[in-house]
Amino acid sequence: xxxxxxxxxxxxxxxxxxxxxxxxxxxxxxxxxxxxxxxxxxxxxxxxxxxxxxxxxxxxxxxxxxxxxxxxxxxxxxxxxxxxxxxxxxxxxxxxxxxxxxxxxxxxxxxxxxxxxxxxxxxxxxxxxxxxxxxxxxxxxxxxxxxxxxxxxxxxxxxxxxxxxxxxxxxxxxxxxxxxxxxxxxxxxxxxxxxxxxxxxxxxxxxxxxxxxxxxxxxxxxxxxxxxxxxxxxxxxxxxxxxxxxxxxxxxxxxxxxxxxxxxxxxxxxxxxxxxxxxxxxxxxxxxxxxxxxxxxxxxxxxxxxxxxxxxxxxxxxxxxxxxxxxxxxxxxxxxxxxxxxxxxxxxxxxxxxxxxxxxxxxxxxxxxxxxxxxxxxxxxxxxxxxxxxxxxxxxxxxxxxxxxxxxxxxxxxxxxxxxxxxxxxxx
Numbered sequence: 001x002x003x004x005x006x007x008x009x010x011x012x013x014x015x016x017x018x019x020x021x022x023x024x025x026x027x028x029x030x031x032x033x034x035x036x037x038x039x040x041x042x043x044x045x046x047x048x049x050x051x052x053x054x055x056x057x058x059x060x061x062x063x064x065x066x067x068x069x070x071x072x073x074x075x076x077x078x079x080x081x082x083x084x085x086x087x088x089x090x091x092x093x094x095x096x097x098x099x100x101x102x103x104x105x106x107x108x109x110x111x112x113x114x115x116x117x118x119x120x121x122x123x124x125x126x127x128x129x130x131x132x133x134x135x136x137x138x139x140x141x142x143x144x145x146x147x148x149x150x151x152x153x154x155x156x157x158x159x160x161x162x163x164x165x166x167x168x169x170x171x172x173x174x175x176x177x178x179x180x181x182x183x184x185x186x187x188x189x190x191x192x193x194x195x196x197x198x199x200x201x202x203x204x205x206x207x208x209x210x211x212x213x214x215x216x217x218x219x220x221x222x223x224x225x226x227x228x229x230x231x232x233x234x235x236x237x238x239x240x241x242x243x244x245x246x247x248x249x250x251x252x253x254x255x256x257x258x259x260x261x262x263x264x265x266x267x268x269x270x271x272x273x274x275x276x277x278x279x280x281x282x283x284x285x286x287x288x289x290x291x292x293x294x295x296x297x298x299x300x301x302x303x304x305x306x307x308x309x310x311x312x313x314x315x316x317x318x319x320x321x322x323x324x325x326x327x328x329x330x331x332x333x334x335x336x337x338x339x340x341x342x343x344x345x346x347x348x349x350x351x352x353x354x355x356x357x358x359x360x361x362x363x364x365x366x367x368x369x370x371x372x373x374x375x376x377x378x379x380x381x382x383x384x385x386x387x388x389x390x391x392x393x394x395x396x397x398x399x400x401x402x403x404x405x406x407x408x409x410x411x412x413x414x415x416x417x418x419x420x421x422x423x424x425x426x427x428x
Contacts (some may be wrong), residue, residue: 001304002027004060005041006050006080007071008034010332010362010380011289015069016040017356018296018303025304029063031056036361036371039354050075053083060089067092067308070265076285077103081265090311093265094285098256101267102285105150105182112280115255117248119280120184124150127175134171137183138164144186149174158223160186187281189274190422192233193291194241196249197306198267199315201257203249205241207232207298207323209291210417211270215339217412224339225377228331228413229291231298234388235422244271247278264310275425293360293380294328327391330380331399331413335363335373336406342376343406350402358382358398373404381409388418 001024005012012030019025020040030037031047047059051074060068068084070076070093079096093099100107105122112119123137138145145167149157159170167183174181193211197204209231215221237243248269256263268284296303300322309318335342342363348371352358360382363375381402383394392414399409416422 001025001066001308002064003029003304004063004065004068005030005033005071006056006068006075008032009071009289009375010360010377011287011292012071013037013040013356013360013362014293014296015071015287015303017360018299019069019307022302022304024302027063029059029065031059034361034364035366036354036364040356050080051078053078053080056080057083057087057089060084061087065089067304067311069093069307071286073099073102073284073286076265090308092307092311094263095261097261098263099285101252101256101263101283105148105282106180108280108283111252111255111259115251117251117280118277120146120187122182122184124180124182125171125175126180127178129175134168138168138171141183141185142167146184146186147171147174148182148184149177150180150182160223187272187274187279189272189425190235191281192236192240192244192271192273193229193288194244194249194269194271195287195291195295196245196267196269197310197315197318198249198253198263198265199310199313200262200264201250201253202315203245203253203267204315204318204321205245205249206321207295208236208241208244209233209295210414211288211291212410212413215334215410217410222339224334226288226290226332227334227410228329229294230327230329230388230391230414230417231291231294232327234417235420235424237424240273240424244269244278248280252283266310273424289362290330290332290377290380293330293382297328297382297384298324298326300324324384326384326386327388328382328384329388329391329395329414330360330382331395331409332362332377333379333381333399333402333404333407333409335376335378335404336408338376342373344372344374346373346405346407347371348373348378348402348404348407352398352401353379359402373407378404378407388414392418
């Protein structure tokens with residue numbers, strides 16, 4: 001099968017690795033990709049406007065793609081999937097209308113309300129609202145403020161703080177940028193990322209994972225796109241995945257069908273499991289980054305088969321997914337200045353830079369044979385093991401052999417779970 005993957009980050013590197021391993025994959029292409037992907041796929045850097053449906057269609061038709069896998073959220077919200085499907089090409093990813101689950105937090109709240117899915121209480125402020133409106137809205141929340149850019153922000157549009165001045169500053173920043181802003185009530189309990197393959201009302205969950213959003217150890221610093229993740233979750237209650245599917249993912253999928261906007265692709269549910277039960281923090285309409293890097297490293301079932309079945313209405317006939325026993329951990333090496341203003345052009349040296357079993361490139365380029373940083377999250381170190389402790393040690397061993405001036409990473413990815421410091425609160 002000839003496959004085109006759209007995107008250029010660590011998530012796409014992991015997808016390419018999984019698709020390449022499937023014997024049914026005959027040709028693999030990626031746009032715009034990265035020079036580091038060349039050992040896995042034919043890279044098309046000239047097709048860089050991933051948000052341009054016409055350009056993505058041109059490439060898909062040029063290579064006669066039988067399946068297109070859309071990695072990032074921007075082309076999904078821009079309607080790339082709709083155009084490709086209209087030309088008879090199978091696409092893994094939701095339509096523009098269905099991608100509003102990520103593209104508009106207000107839309108997602110409306111869907112959840114209709115589906116009876118628990119989430120945070122929220123109020124929206126729009127550009128042009130008055131000073132009194134802003135202050136009144138802030139009065140309705142706190143002392144733990146959650147302020148979100150009601151649009152696409154690459155995982156970095158959220159401020160969670162007890163400082164009202166900081167909360168107000170983010171409100172102003174988002175409104176000045178011309179976007180609506182959402183204030184939400186704070187959800188307690190540990191966070192869970194659950195990815196599900198969705199085809200209409202058919203929902204197939206993957207392994208549960210946990211992301212680490214804050215930039216620094218002990219969950220300090222600003223929110224990022226994700227500094228690392230681990231899977232599965234040793235602290236999740238027995239039957240926890242099925243409960244999430246039953247309480248969140250299946251009702252949302254059914255509501256989307258009811259609205260005439262059936263969801264097809266990967267539905268990412270970001271959740272908090274607190275004393276009141278499971279609640280949705282956010283939805284993403286694609287494979288999440290960096291959880292994907294860890295998750296796909298444990299998948300034993302053919303990835304091409306799973307994505308194609310989802311894309312062509314055959315998910316219900318897909319054999320049960322098979323998973324490698326044990327744990328996987330991914331840790332992000334970030335550039336100096338990330339997430340505010342990441343520095344680019346720093347040389348990266350060390351062993352295994354061309355080994356996708358150990359390192360997945362996210363923001364790198366190659367010049368004169370030298371690997372250089374080209375983004376905020378530069379690469380992902382991957383480790384697996386029979387225990388979470390072994391998987392963590394394997395991931396950090398990879399990072400011990402990598403050098404990049406100014407680069408930094410968190411040292412505590414998965415540590416709280418390893419030490420038994422995470423648990424689901426008892427229900428009230």
